[in-house]
Amino acid sequence: MGYVAVKGGTKAIEASIERLKYERLKDEEILEVNTILATMKAMIDQVMSESSLYSPYLAALAIKQAEGSMEEAVFLMRAHRSTLPRLYYSQTVEAESMLVERRISASFKDIPGGQLLGATRDYTHRLLDFQLIDEDQSDNEQWLRDYKDKLAATRAQNEVQYFPKVVDYLREEGLFEKYEKNNTDPDDITKQSLQFPASRSAKLQVLTRGQTGAVTSLGYASLRGYGQVHPNVGEVRVGNLPIYVAHPNEMEQDEENEFYIGEIRVTEVESFVPVTVKNEQNESELEFEIGYGICYGQNETKAIAMSILDQCLEHPEAEFPTHDEEFVLLHIDSVESTGFISHLKLPHYVTFQSKLDSVRQVKGGDKDEN
Amino acid sequence: MKTNTHFAFFDEGSKKEIRRAILKAVAIPGYQVPFASREMPIARGWGTGGLQITLSIIGKQDVLKVIDQGADESVNAVSIKKLVQATTGVELTERTGESSIIQSRHRIPEIALTEGQILVLQVPMPEPLRQYEAKEYKTKILHSEEDYSGAWLMLFEQIMKYGKTATGADHPVYVNNRYVMAPSPIPRFDNPKMHQSEALILLGAGREKKIYAVPPYTDVASLAFDDYPFTVESFKGKHCHLCGATNVFMDELIDHLNGETIYQCNDTSYCLERLNMDEEVEAEGEYV
Numbered sequence: 001m002g003y004v005a006v007k008g009g010t011k012a013i014e015a016s017i018e019r020l021k022y023e024r025l026k027d028e029e030i031l032e033v034n035t036i037l038a039t040m041k042a043m044i045d046q047v048m049s050e051s052s053l054y055s056p057y058l059a060a061l062a063i064k065q066a067e068g069s070m071e072e073a074v075f076l077m078r079a080h081r082s083t084l085p086r087l088y089y090s091q092t093v094e095a096e097s098m099l100v101e102r103r104i105s106a107s108f109k110d111i112p113g114g115q116l117l118g119a120t121r122d123y124t125h126r127l128l129d130f131q132l133i134d135e136d137q138s139d140n141e142q143w144l145r146d147y148k149d150k151l152a153a154t155r156a157q158n159e160v161q162y163f164p165k166v167v168d169y170l171r172e173e174g175l176f177e178k179y180e181k182n183n184t185d186p187d188d189i190t191k192q193s194l195q196f197p198a199s200r201s202a203k204l205q206v207l208t209r210g211q212t213g214a215v216t217s218l219g220y221a222s223l224r225g226y227g228q229v230h231p232n233v234g235e236v237r238v239g240n241l242p243i244y245v246a247h248p249n250e251m252e253q254d255e256e257n258e259f260y261i262g263e264i265r266v267t268e269v270e271s272f273v274p275v276t277v278k279n280e281q282n283e284s285e286l287e288f289e290i291g292y293g294i295c296y297g298q299n300e301t302k303a304i305a306m307s308i309l310d311q312c313l314e315h316p317e318a319e320f321p322t323h324d325e326e327f328v329l330l331h332i333d334s335v336e337s338t339g340f341i342s343h344l345k346l347p348h349y350v351t352f353q354s355k356l357d358s359v360r361q362v363k364g365g366d367k368d369e370n
Numbered sequence: 371m372k373t374n375t376h377f378a379f380f381d382e383g384s385k386k387e388i389r390r391a392i393l394k395a396v397a398i399p400g401y402q403v404p405f406a407s408r409e410m411p412i413a414r415g416w417g418t419g420g421l422q423i424t425l426s427i428i429g430k431q432d433v434l435k436v437i438d439q440g441a442d443e444s445v446n447a448v449s450i451k452k453l454v455q456a457t458t459g460v461e462l463t464e465r466t467g468e469s470s471i472i473q474s475r476h477r478i479p480e481i482a483l484t485e486g487q488i489l490v491l492q493v494p495m496p497e498p499l500r501q502y503e504a505k506e507y508k509t510k511i512l513h514s515e516e517d518y519s520g521a522w523l524m525l526f527e528q529i530m531k532y533g534k535t536a537t538g539a540d541h542p543v544y545v546n547n548r549y550v551m552a553p554s555p556i557p558r559f560d561n562p563k564m565h566q567s568e569a570l571i572l573l574g575a576g577r578e579k580k581i582y583a584v585p586p587y588t589d590v591a592s593l594a595f596d597d598y599p600f601t602v603e604s605f606k607g608k609h610c611h612l613c614g615a616t617n618v619f620m621d622e623l624i625d626h627l628n629g630e631t632i633y634q635c636n637d638t639s640y641c642l643e644r645l646n647m648d649e650e651v652e653a654e655g656e657y658v
Contacts, residue, residue: 010448078409085381191387193404193579196507326505336577339414343494346416346446349621350439350476350636354557355538356622357603362532 024067036060045265045297046070050334051077052190052209054264054296071338074211078335086191088245091258092183095268096162098239102298105166106233107272113163118238120300166235167270167290176288198325203313207306208295210332218322218332219305222312227322229311231271231291231304238267238298267300269293271307275315289314378425379457384408388426388581392572395583400545401513402496407579417450418576420473420492424454427488427572428471433461435469440477440619440636447475464639476539478560480618480640483569485586491554496575496582498542498552518550521593529598541600544591545584553590559602559619564590608633613644 037044037060047059051074059077066072102118105111170176186201194202207215222229244258271291279285291314293307312323321327331337378385391405410418417438428434436451438444442464450473451462463469466479473490483489499509502520512520521542528536539555543564553561554573564571564584571584584590594600609616611632618640620633635641 010443013445013448013452075409075413079411082384082408082410083376083379083381085383189406191406193406195404196505196510326507330506335409336414339416339418340494340577341415342413343415346475347439347444350557350619351539351555353619353622353636354555354559354603358536358538361534361601361604362536 031064033057033060033064036063042298043068043070045299046212046302047073047077049296049299049302050074050209050211051081053077053081071334074334075338088248089185089188090261091244091246093241093243095237095241096165098163098237098241098266098268099160099263100163100237100239102238103163103235104233105235107235108166111166111235112169113161116163119298163237165270167272170234170272170288176290194329196326197316198329200314203325203329204292204294204306204310206329206332207293207309210302210306211334211337212299212302214332214334214337215302215309216305218328219308222308222320222322227308227312227320228315228318229273229291229308229322231273231308231311233304234270234272234290236267236269236300236304238265238300240265265297267293267295267298267303269300269303269307271304271311273311375457377458378428379411379453380408380422380425385426388422391581392423392426392583395572395581396570396585398549399585399588400543400549400551400582402551402575402580402582404579405581407576410576411453412446412449414577415494416446417473417475417492419574419578419581420475420490420576421450421453421574422576423490423572423574423581424471424473425457428454428458428460430458430460432470433463433468435463435466435472435639436474437472437477437479437637437639438475440621441638443638465643466639476555476557477619477637478556478563480635480637482563483567485568487569489567489569489571491556491571491573493552493554493573493575493580494577495540496552496573496578496580498550513549516548521550525593525595525598529595535594535598535601542593544589544593546588546590550593551582551584557603557619558592558600561590561592561600561602566590605633610635610641613641613648615641615644 037056040060040063043063044056044059047062047070048054048056050070051059051062053059055077058080059073062073062076062080065076100116100118102120103113103116105115109115167176171178186205187199189202189205194206198206221227240263242263243261245261246253246258250257269292271293272288273291274286275289276284277287289311291307291309291311293303293305293310295303295306309322309328312318312320313325313328316323316325376382380388388405391403395401395403407418408422410421412418412421424434434451434454435442436447436454438447438450441447454460455462466472466481466483469487471488471490472479472483473492475492478489478491497506497509499512499518499520502524503509503512512518525535525537528534537558539557540552541558541561542550543553543561545551553564566587566589567584568586570586573582573584575581592600603619605616605618605620608620610618610620611634613635615635619636621636623632623634624630625632635644
């Protein structure tokens with residue numbers, strides 16, 4: 001016989017986890033992963049983007065498990081990502097090779113290749129659609145048949161068409177500085193923690209993994225006067241990018257021998273930001289800079305906000321928090337911010353006792369003890 | 371799509387990376403080594419730094435103890451233990467003396483640790499200078515130039531304001547006469563246990579992506595002025611209402627029966643071992 005400590009923790013945790021399961025099951029409905037895959041694409045895109053893990057199926061599973069909580073789904077995906085070996089880096093992806101579904105410019109009406117609206121909610125009225133309550137599979141099938149018939153009536157081109165970048169057209173005119181391509185290997189922020197001052201490749205990675213709401217808020221703050229970047233959207237494109245990897249053991253680098261491993265759907269944004277530069281005669285001139293945004297899936301708000309913050313961080317001299325790389329980059333990650341906020345629920349008895357002691361000592365005013 | 375979990379959760383490549391950071395930390399006592407902190411199945415700020423160290427160094431022969439603010443039974447300690455055991459199958463213990471790895475949040479056990487044991491501390495804020503310098507870029511420079519005037523000024527200002535230093539837990543320490551280090555929010559009471567510790571102390575900050583260490587037999591001094599010496603939390607005249615211990619860090623409780631303040635060992639396993647010892651002595655006495 002001996003004393004047994006008050007054992008509460010283990011049992012309480014088990015009961016709590018059981019209760020969580022009960023809450024998920026009690027209404028006796030099962031949501032299939034495939035249903036989420038087919039009907040919750042925007043959410044899947046957002047989860048994949050914030051998780052930095054491109055897997056629609058796993059994202060759908062995470063959404064199911066998290067009961068639709070974004071922060072929880074991203075958390076599950078990131079933790080899963082930690083168990084995966086990192087095998088390859090892909091070859092550089094050229095955005096011109098995108099199979100474009102949607103491409104618009106807010107800067108030019110008449111862009112080479114034309115505007116292609118694709119699927120967007122931008123022009124819909126946000127009125128609750130009560131007809132969806134009684135949606136019927138056979139009606140939907142009929143609608144799809146009609147839609148396909150209409151499509152068949154339009155003549156498709158035989159050639160795959162690639163769209164040039166809007167900015168190329170302006171570069172020709174000398175309105176944008178021409179930069180040498182920087183083909184040094186990017187820093188991988190998942191293999192080495194962020195160091196300051198951060199390289200642009202590291203900054204872009206943190207921004208693209210950022211929580212959609214956080215990136216949007218800070219981008220918005222810059223527009224409202226807490227930053228100096230007010231862009232014109234030069235080009236938004238959404239579509240699929242093919243991904244290739246080189247053979248890891250071949251010395252000869254030949255494009256012919258690269259392996260196609262699949263494609264990712266992304267949103268890419270190039271924003272045009274007017275900046276003042278000095279010319280050779282030391283006179284002030286206006287020029288444009290590009291703010292770059294890219295993220296997994298179709299998430300145009302996030303990509304545009306990212307392009308604003310990219311430009312902000314390229315001009316750190318401005319006296320605004322949105323231009324401060326440590327302020328922006330260290331606070332937009334979903335897993336980090338939600339984790340640390342929620343840790344405040346952990347017991348802090350020892351730390352509080354310690355502070356209590358301090359406060360009592362000071363209040364007690366035994367100043368002659370020292 | 372289904373995958374099995376690897377031993378100790380991580381792929382071996384990740385473990386090696388983290389172990390390399392640990393080795394560097396041991397080689398430069400008190401210096402914060404940046405590392406590629408992984409996202410874990412528990413939340414950032416819930417011990418992911420400590421957990422990553424534990425999972426990277428643990429082997430099948432290890433015996434693990436996990437405590438949270440002194441308690442083995444605290445919900446998060448239990449949760450961390452469950453995760454490590456589920457992925458490694460190692461033996462768990464609550465007895466400090468039996469463990470080879472002790473992962474702890476904000477306490478160093480009352481029983482002195484010995485050679486061969488490793489104490490892994492969870493760290494929320496690894497940067498001792500963060501209070502007066504928000505930028506990582508600048509604090510890194512301050513450390514490299516051993517410019518700790520800000521830390522001293524902080525203490526000095528408290529003396530000016532309150533007539534004494536008023537730090538709570540996480541009172542900064544000088545390690546090996548070189549780096550000022552945040553000991554993690556252990557009470558000031560535990561700071562002296564770091565000095566010339568026989569056990570290796572590893573500190574992990576998952577969210578802030580830093581690992582640092584106090585190797586065995588290293589000098590650790592709490593920052594203080596000669597005329598205002600360092601003081602620990604006072605439990606003068608208090609004893610544990612369960613085991614009678616004095617000179618340990620105690621939790622302050624309210625006795626529900628009479629509304630009086632009572633004290634109890636914060637280190638639950640220490641308290642329990644003392645109680646069991648008393649009972650054994652009593653039992654042996656009865657057979658004389």
